[in-house]
Amino acid sequence: MATLKQQTPSSPQLVSEYRGKTVVFLEGETDVNLFRNYWFKHRLDKLDFTEPNAGIGCVGVVNNVSNFRRNGIAAFGLVDRDKLQADKNWDLAWETDDAVFSAARPYGKHVWITRYWEIESYLIEPRIIERHLCHTAKGRAPRSSAEVELECTAHAEALIPHAALNAAKRMHGEGACGDGQTSKFPSRNEVEVEWRRLKASEDISDEVWRDYLAAVPKVEAFADGDTPSQKLAGLLRCVNGKAMLHRIKTTHKLQGDPTFFLAEAILQQDVIPDELRHFVDDFCTTADIR
Template identity: 30%
Template sequence: MSSFKGIAPDFIDSKYEGGIKVFLESTEDVRIFSDHWFSHYQDKISFESAEDGSNKGGGGCNAVLRKVKEAENQQLTAYGIVDRDKLLGDDDKQDIFWETDDVKFHASSPYGQNIHVLRRWEMENYLLKPEAFRAELQCRSSNPPEISTGTLLNHEDDLIKLTAFSTVLAKKSISAPDEGFGRAYSGESLHTALNNYLSSSKITLESSEFSKDINQISAFTNNEENPDMRWDKLSRILDGKRALYKFCSIFHREYKLGGFQFVNEVKGCLANRIASKRELLDEELCTTIERFAESR
């Protein structure tokens, strides 16, 4: 009988079953991957959260790296998926964060072959599909507003500004406000709200740091004029949580649609809409999970 002596408790079942663990940053990510999108891989892959509850040292992303390293040290098969924004916290990897070419981005493998860095900012970005929003609105209203890619792009300037707000704070290690901060503001009122928050840090949206990041974010659209392609490119680099809060606020406040104030509930609903129309699920995720499964 094989001995489990020296095997960490988290990996005993993998040693016994010969299965593959894929560590994700949070229990919410696990719920979306395991319950909504990739349940058909449950005989090959066990999706598990790397959260330890402490939220120290960078949170789930660092825990994912640690868990995969522990598995490698014990000759076990494990992979990890981390958000793109993890790269912002590593000074020597920030250039990779700003890489607009997806092929070059993935070829960089900044944390090794067993760690997949999402090409979009974080998991919420994969939910920002106009078709998914439209299907959810149709379910919640007898006379829903017509939602198109153009509807989302109408808020492009605000979303870019919110994202630059996040990137500058992250690079300067300044504490960020809650994810819903700024969701009810737009245009000049959003500009004022962000500057008010930054006032204690003695930086403003007019600073060269913000201008630089706004230009780098805008570069992801590459002057694309086709709305669908423009949104697909831009949504790679947006702060996904802030964008989702922004849209949920718009649907709830401006369109008077109930339920959109409960953002965590909306995440599950959008994940379901995407699962029901598999073509909405990013090919990047499908290819990555297939690669992990075939490594067994």
């Protein structure tokens, strides 16, 4: 099958080739790999998971869905929650009610938004993380689920100031903190000490600092749960998934990228997130082009 990057959406040949299949646009190569080669490879008879033309991420997803549908091709898109902050849709970005969040469709009825911050956030499954850590530690005995959940939740809590500062930086058009910027600081308190140091050295402006302080309780609101597991699930909606993986790698001195080991383990253990399953089921059964 021809790739989307080889033809324009209005090409009659392209329309012909995609008849009978629904195109699902994802933001990037990693997302496509996870869906196509791991979690939903059993759906390839009905769906074609692909990047947008010209590889232009979330903006390309929205534009390509619109273009393909105009040309008679059933198409859907899935974008990460972080797009809402990029678009300064703050009310929806900070929405903690999943029902309200899911009902909102700021990019049209054919583009879904992940509840979690980004696709990598769905790799943060404590049991799967522990399997990977045991494997890299040459088969050590696994820790209890409770212990692993506590560790993952502590990493998420340490990223609360990271998420709040990134939001404030976006408000002022500044670049985000790096994924690894908190990784050497084990606790939230130590991250906050570092942020205060940056403020004192004027690496964080007064304006950004003011909005950072205002954003902290908005991030904390996602941690409203009775158990570490509930708090973790809440925080994964607003903390950076790649930064979480970076912290775990740093803490356990892991080498290499664990993304596809975790993806394969999630598939083998049949713990593909229900939310993503529901998205894909909808893509398979709702092929109208209106």
